[in-house]
Amino acid sequence: MRARLGQLELPNPVLAAAGCAGAGRELAQFIDVARVGAVISKSIMTEPRTGNPAPRLAETPSGLLNSVGLQGPGIDAFLQRDLPWLLSHGARAVVSIAGQTVREYGTLAARLSDAAGVSAVEINLSCPNAEEAGRLFALDPATAGSVVAAVRASLRHDIPVFAKLSPDVTDIVAVAEACVGAGADGLSLINVVLGMAIDPGTMRPALAGAYGGLSGPAIRPVAVRCVWQVAEAFPGVPIIGTGGVRTGRDALELLLAGASLIGVGTAIVHDPSACSRVVRELEEELAAIGADQVADVIGQAHGAHGRLARGLARRA
Numbered sequence: 398m399r400a401r402l403g404q405l406e407l408p409n410p411v412l413a414a415a416g417c418a419g420a421g422r423e424l425a426q427f428i429d430v431a432r433v434g435a436v437i438s439k440s441i442m443t444e445p446r447t448g449n450p451a452p453r454l455a456e457t458p459s460g461l462l463n464s465v466g467l468q469g470p471g472i473d474a475f476l477q478r479d480l481p482w483l484l485s486h487g488a489r490a491v492v493s494i495a496g497q498t499v500r501e502y503g504t505l506a507a508r509l510s511d512a513a514g515v516s517a518v519e520i521n522l523s524c525p526n527a528e529e530a531g532r533l534f535a536l537d538p539a540t541a542g543s544v545v546a547a548v549r550a551s552l553r554h555d556i557p558v559f560a561k562l563s564p565d566v567t568d569i570v571a572v573a574e575a576c577v578g579a580g581a582d583g584l585s586l587i588n589v590v591l592g593m594a595i596d597p598g599t600m601r602p603a604l605a606g607a608y609g610g611l612s613g614p615a616i617r618p619v620a621v622r623c624v625w626q627v628a629e630a631f632p633g634v635p636i637i638g639t640g641g642v643r644t645g646r647d648a649l650e651l652l653l654a655g656a657s658l659i660g661v662g663t664a665i666v667h668d669p670s671a672c673s674r675v676v677r678e679l680e681e682e683l684a685a686i687g688a689d690q691v692a693d694v695i696g697q698a699h700g701a702h703g704r705l706a707r708g709l710a711r712r713a
């Protein structure tokens with residue numbers, strides 16, 4: 398079940414996705430955070446933020462809409478309190494960062510360079526709920542690339558950078574290309590899909606902020622498509638496949654599409670032990686298809702020439 402994150406070896410490829418596990422502490426009453434591949438912490442900004450007004454969550458069929466608005470303690474408190482907590486509990490920490498400006502992303506990267514124990518940085522280019530906090534950087538390849546370049550320029554070279562992209566674009570491969578060209582070591586695919594719900598009882602939007610980010614099983618096929626398209630274009634670039642993963646079989650699907658790591662997000666909200674369960678179920682799925690290791694299935698859905706595809710065809 399071992400997996401790679403840059404130079405680092407992880408015990409398994411299943412990561413707690415950004416935003417659904419805070420900075421890990423909330424998970425610890427349910428699971429051993431050291432046994433998750435890594436914890437991606439909720440996107441952090443330079444200053445503390447209270448986020449958007451309530452209601453900030455609305456359930457939809459197979460999905461969850463959120464308009465949290467990047468609530469968080471700010472980088473100082475994160476470095477003093479949250480990162481040390483994760484490290485002292487044996488977890489590998491991937492730190493998600495969000496900025497209002499390209500410069501803020503650079504500042505955050507510089508602060509993380511001075512901290513010990515950051516396994517990777519995930520650049521949130523695609524928060525849908527922070528209108529006054531800036532544009533959605535992932536909508537435009539050049540803008541996304543400039544954020545990645547600013548982070549890369551300020552971040553220690555031994556810390557890998559993953560750019561988290563939005564599916565709400567016409568050509569996600571073009572955005573991925575700009576990010577990789579600007580120095581991203583990998584990509585996280587996908588962030589939420591912009592959505593909206595209206596409560597017929599009140600005749601008003603269900604969320605105070607009107608729109609929100611849709612996550613959960615409803616968006617998994619979108620994630621599979623995006624991972625597939627980017628893996629097809631850049632077969633060597635590591636991808637954290639995220640979007641509606643609830644079971645080991647869902648994780649296997651994203652691995653087959655070309656992800657090498659898996660993020661579990663919204664599933665954690667109603668099953669806080671989801672990461673550990675998905676690791677267990679994925680192990681069973683791999684055994685059932687005769688795969689010795691995770692690497693045997695990564696990208697195997699591309700073409701009929703993969704080693705496993707040939708094996709399965711022979712068995713059939």
Ligand code: DHB
Pocket residue numbers: 416440463464465466467468521523524525526527588589610
């Ligand atoms: C926030 C929400 C998201 O769905 C996301 O992907 C990033 C940030 C937020 O509102 O905090």
